[in-house]
Amino acid sequence: SSGINAEYGIVTCSRDTSFRVWDFRTSIHSVNVYQGHTATVTCAVFTGHTDCVISGSDDCSVKVWDLRNMRTPMATIQCDGSVNRLAVSENIHHTLAVPFDNRHVRLYDMQGNYLERLPRRSQPGHQRMVCGVAWAPDDKPANLYTCGFDNRTIAWKVAVDFDR
Numbered sequence: 001s002s003g004i005n006a007e008y009g010i011v012t013c014s015r016d017t018s019f020r021v022w023d024f025r026t027s028i029h030s031v032n033v034y035q036g037h038t039a040t041v042t043c044a045v046f047t048g049h050t051d052c053v054i055s056g057s058d059d060c061s062v063k064v065w066d067l068r069n070m071r072t073p074m075a076t077i078q079c080d081g082s083v084n085r086l087a088v089s090e091n092i093h094h095t096l097a098v099p100f101d102n103r104h105v106r107l108y109d110m111q112g113n114y115l116e117r118l119p120r121r122s123q124p125g126h127q128r129m130v131c132g133v134a135w136a137p138d139d140k141p142a143n144l145y146t147c148g149f150d151n152r153t154i155a156w157k158v159a160v161d162f163d164r
Contacts, residue, residue, distance in 0.1 A: 005046040011053055013041035019055050021067070034070050036063055042083060048090045052110070056083030062098060064110055075112035089135040089143070092158065097144055099130035105146055107158065118146070118156055126150050 005011075009023040019041045023030045039058035046053055051067045052074070062083055063073035081101050089095040095115065096108040103126045107115040119125030126148035134145050142155030 005048075011044045011046060013044045013055065015040045017041060017057070017059075019044040019053070021053065032070075034065065036065070036073060037061065039082075043086050045086065045088055047088050047094055047110070054086060054088060054096060056086045056098065058082045062086060062096065062108070062112075064112065075110065077108055077112045079106075085131065085133055087133045087135050087144075089158075091135070091137065091143065095158070097133045097135065097146075097158075099133045099146060101129045103128065103130060103148070105130055105133055105144075118144075118158075123156075126152060126154065 009021055009025065011019060011021050013019045017037045017039060018033050018035050021032045021034070037055065037057035037059050041055050041057045044053055044055040053065045053067060054062060055065065056062045060079045060081060060083065062077040062079065064075040066074050079098065083098055085099055087097045094110045097105055098108065099105045105118040109115055126146065128149040130146050130148045132147040136143050136145060142157050144156040144158045145153060146156065147153045
């Protein structure tokens with residue numbers, strides 16, 4: 001997941017509660033501005049193989065948008081705190097990983113359903129705020145990496161049970 005998509009262009013976020021999708025494929029370099037949050041949009045990413053953008057905001061929400069119909073979000077996830085970063089897995093059913101100031105990372109599906117929280121009770125986690133999250137290919141020993149203000153990077157092996 002990233003802010004760059006060959007078909008749609010680049011997605012950027014803004015303090016004015018919007019995010020923008022820039023199209024540099026033509027000489028006019030068009031930009032579409034999308035409103036939908038009530039506070040600063042802090043992160044926005046394309047989902048990769050689907051026509052979706054996911055945005056996170058200081059309004060304590062994550063929203064999943066269909067680029068073909070941007071009037072209302074496909075899903076809205078209400079969070080306990082501001083959303084500063086997020087990452088979308090291309091390998092595990094487009095699972096969203098959202099790090100929080102409370103030292104946890106929560107996983108959601110694309111419909112906004114809560115899947116699980118990291119760290120699990122049996123694993124140590126971060127001692128301070130989690131400030132970054134990134135997915136790796138699923139064939140690696142770990143497929144999710146987090147970093148925090150505790151100067152640690154933790155590798156996780158995430159296997160989400162979608163049949164529960």
